[in-house]
Amino acid sequence: MRIRGTIRRSLGRLEPPPRVVDWSLLVVVLAEAATGLVSFTVGTPDGWPVFWLHRSLGLAIVVLLGWKLARVRHRLLDRRLWRRSTALSVLTLVATVGTIATGALWVVGVDVRVSYWTLLSVHVGFGLLLVPLVASHAVTRFRPPRRVDFEERRTAVQYGLLLIAGAIGYRLQQGANALLSTPGADRRFTGSQPREGEGNGAFPVTSWVADDPDPIDRTNYRLSVTGLVAAPREFDADELAGNDETSALLDCTSGWYTVQEWGGIRVGDLLEAAGGVERGDDGASDDRSARGAYVRFVSVTGYRWTLPVAEAEDALIATHVGGDRLAHGHGGPARLVAPGRRGFQWVKWVTRIEVRAERDPAQWVVTLVSGFD
Numbered sequence: 001m002r003i004r005g006t007i008r009r010s011l012g013r014l015e016p017p018p019r020v021v022d023w024s025l026l027v028v029v030l031a032e033a034a035t036g037l038v039s040f041t042v043g044t045p046d047g048w049p050v051f052w053l054h055r056s057l058g059l060a061i062v063v064l065l066g067w068k069l070a071r072v073r074h075r076l077l078d079r080r081l082w083r084r085s086t087a088l089s090v091l092t093l094v095a096t097v098g099t100i101a102t103g104a105l106w107v108v109g110v111d112v113r114v115s116y117w118t119l120l121s122v123h124v125g126f127g128l129l130l131v132p133l134v135a136s137h138a139v140t141r142f143r144p145p146r147r148v149d150f151e152e153r154r155t156a157v158q159y160g161l162l163l164i165a166g167a168i169g170y171r172l173q174q175g176a177n178a179l180l181s182t183p184g185a186d187r188r189f190t191g192s193q194p195r196e197g198e199g200n201g202a203f204p205v206t207s208w209v210a211d212d213p214d215p216i217d218r219t220n221y222r223l224s225v226t227g228l229v230a231a232p233r234e235f236d237a238d239e240l241a242g243n244d245e246t247s248a249l250l251d252c253t254s255g256w257y258t259v260q261e262w263g264g265i266r267v268g269d270l271l272e273a274a275g276g277v278e279r280g281d282d283g284a285s286d287d288r289s290a291r292g293a294y295v296r297f298v299s300v301t302g303y304r305w306t307l308p309v310a311e312a313e314d315a316l317i318a319t320h321v322g323g324d325r326l327a328h329g330h331g332g333p334a335r336l337v338a339p340g341r342r343g344f345q346w347v348k349w350v351t352r353i354e355v356r357a358e359r360d361p362a363q364w365v366v367t368l369v370s371g372f373d
């Protein structure tokens with residue numbers, strides 16, 4: 001009892017003023033949405049700080065929420081104090097708890113499916129819901145912050161401590177995962193859990209939202225290589241197969257990864273076979289719009305992704321996985337294998353490769369809506 005009293009007293013002493021707690025929650029939730037979304041684009045270990053920040057801020061939310069609930073508890077529990085905006089507050093609370101709970105369970109390695117959603121996808125869903133909820137909650141309930149709230153040195157110290165506590169908490173949890181060898185211990189730095197085995201059956205078919213084309217007849221299949229290459233041309237499936245093999249790790253943002261042997265042809269060799277990338281320097285003046293700098297991979301569904309030329313050259317157009325012909329679900333007859341990129345960038349059912357001068361910002365939207373009529 002003495003210890004509990006001491007903890008409560010020191011937590012109480014750390015507690016920032018109510019307005020600061022509320023606005024901090026808003027800011028931290030927005031920062032979580034931002035780091036969460038950015039983390040989707042990180043595929044190589046040097047991007048670890050994004051994940052570290054996301055997890056540490058997540059633990060900071062727990063503390064902030066504890067302070068906040070201790071303060072507003074009576075308003076939720078006493079019916080006479082309910083207002084119209086209370087419903088929104090409760091909804092916001094439910095989404096917050098849902099986001100934190102699914103995130104925490106995922107971190108310790110709980111791997112249940114909700115139909116074909118992983119717990120991580122549910123976490124993302126709750127998190128995205130939370131952003132408009134917290135924003136409207138702020139509009140209906142928050143008091144404007146006062147300058148004095150943020151001027152105190154104490155507040156800065158409190159925040160420093162909170163973040164450090166979050167980081168330590170996360171380290172301790174990793175240690176506990178390893179000690180107890182929970183499934184969470186095998187997670188990659190991205191949080192993804194392993195799918196073991198070789199070939200088509202070893203890992204899930206994952207298509208983004210609504211992309212679901214009919215199977216492509218292999219004999220009629222053609223891959224065209226066009227744009228800023230000297231001699232645009234088409235390839236059939238046999239011309240792609242059997243040229244190169246590479247081991248590469250596919251890491252899906254829905255929370256799993258797999259290492260497979262992929263067979264097919266290096267994109268650099270495909271581009272060479274199409275006359276090579278135009279360098280745009282044979283005219284009198286350098287014409288940037290005639291220089292191939294990016295390579296766009298387009299699916300039969302319209303789904304597409306673009307890589308810088310140098311990276312694209314080392315990517316693979318795969319026709320095989322683990323020695324088997326690539327199954328339809330995995331993008332057969334041919335898909336992009338882009339080592340170091342997240343799964344959603346590994347375009348399936350590639351039918352066109354276009355060398356371009358420009359990058360392709362619209363791909364973000366196209367990817368999300370691909371397959372919707």
Ligand SMILES: Nc1nc2c(c(=O)[nH]1)N[C@H]1C(S)=C(S)[C@@H](COP(=O)(O)O)O[C@H]1N2
Nearest residue numbers: 205206207208211252299303330343344348
């Ligand atoms: N054309 C197309 N390519 C796609 C997708 C898609 O929906 N359409 N999904 C992507 C996603 S999110 C992932 S994780 C990988 C999954 O590949 P798999 O289905 O072979 O596991 O393919 C990517 N390529």
Ligand SMILES: [Mo]
Nearest residue numbers: 252253343344
């Ligand atoms: Mo994915």
